[in-house]
Amino acid sequence: DAKTTQPDSMESTEGETVHLPCSHATISGNEYIYWYRQVPLQGPEYVTHGLQQNTTNSMAFLAIASDRKSSTLILTHVSLRDAAVYHCILIQNQGGSAKLIFGEGTKLTVSS
Amino acid sequence: EAAVTQSPRNKVAVTGGKVTLSCNQTNNHNNMYWYRQDTGHGLRLIHYSYGAGSTEKGDIPDGYKASRPSQENFSLILELATPSQTSVYFCASGGGGGSNERLFFGHGTKLSVL
Numbered sequence: 041d042a043k044t045t046q047p048d049s050m051e052s053t054e055g056e057t058v059h060l061p062c063s064h065a066t067i068s069g070n071e072y073i074y075w076y077r078q079v080p081l082q083g084p085e086y087v088t089h090g091l092q093q094n095t096t097n098s099m100a101f102l103a104i105a106s107d108r109k110s111s112t113l114i115l116t117h118v119s120l121r122d123a124a125v126y127h128c129i130l131i132q133n134q135g136g137s138a139k140l141i142f143g144e145g146t147k148l149t150v151s152s
Numbered sequence: 153e154a155a156v157t158q159s160p161r162n163k164v165a166v167t168g169g170k171v172t173l174s175c176n177q178t179n180n181h182n183n184m185y186w187y188r189q190d191t192g193h194g195l196r197l198i199h200y201s202y203g204a205g206s207t208e209k210g211d212i213p214d215g216y217k218a219s220r221p222s223q224e225n226f227s228l229i230l231e232l233a234t235p236s237q238t239s240v241y242f243c244a245s246g247g248g249g250g251s252n253e254r255l256f257f258g259h260g261t262k263l264s265v266l
Contacts, residue, residue: 074254076255081260082257082259082260083156083242083244083257083258083259083260084195084242084244084255084257085257086254086255086256089254125194127194140185140197140244140246140255141197141211142187142194142195142196142197143194144193144194145194
């Protein structure tokens with residue numbers, strides 16, 4: 041699976057919109073972009089995923105560049121509950137199992 | 153909501169002892185995973201499974217064995233536990249790759265090897 045690059049940390053204030061970037065310059069055509077987040081002492085939680093088109097759900101908006109070499113997770117009106125480590129992961133579209141490899145992710149700090 | 157249950161939640165073991173960590177999922181997912189996470193670091197994949205009877209090595213399999221006796225259960229076995237295996241272990245289950253690889257994680261097992 042291709043590698044992703046994320047900033048180590050980002051800071052925000054409650055109510056702001058946060059843009060979390062992810063670079064995946066060597067992404068292949070059959071790889072999906074997944075985002076998970078993890079708070080201390082808990083397992084990771086699924087946020088969203090996409091292949092080529094931008095996607096949105098109740099948790100976040102995922103913007104995918106037209107060349108698919110980067111993506112941005114956009115969190116609107118962040119609250120203290122959004123403070124977590126956010127992981128950007130690439131998963132191949134295949135019929136069997138997929139090895140999800142987690143990097144260090146981006147630690148998002150939210151202040152009041 | 154999909155459920156993944158790990159047991160025990162906390163475990164203290166002695167060096168050289170055998171440790172078995174258990175994971176049960178009620179999601180009917182084919183794929184299951186074992187990760188470990190050390191303080192201040194990301195998750196590292198130990199073993200994973202495509203289905204009952206199958207186990208595959210992840211990135212750091214040395215010192216660990218895995219067993220998938222059924223669709224629902226996936227165990228991680230430390231035959232001879234060492235202090236370097238002190239960590240938090242997460243089990244996860246998922247659908248089947250690509251567009252369907254949303255993982256559901258358990259709450260983790262904190263293992264201390266003394």
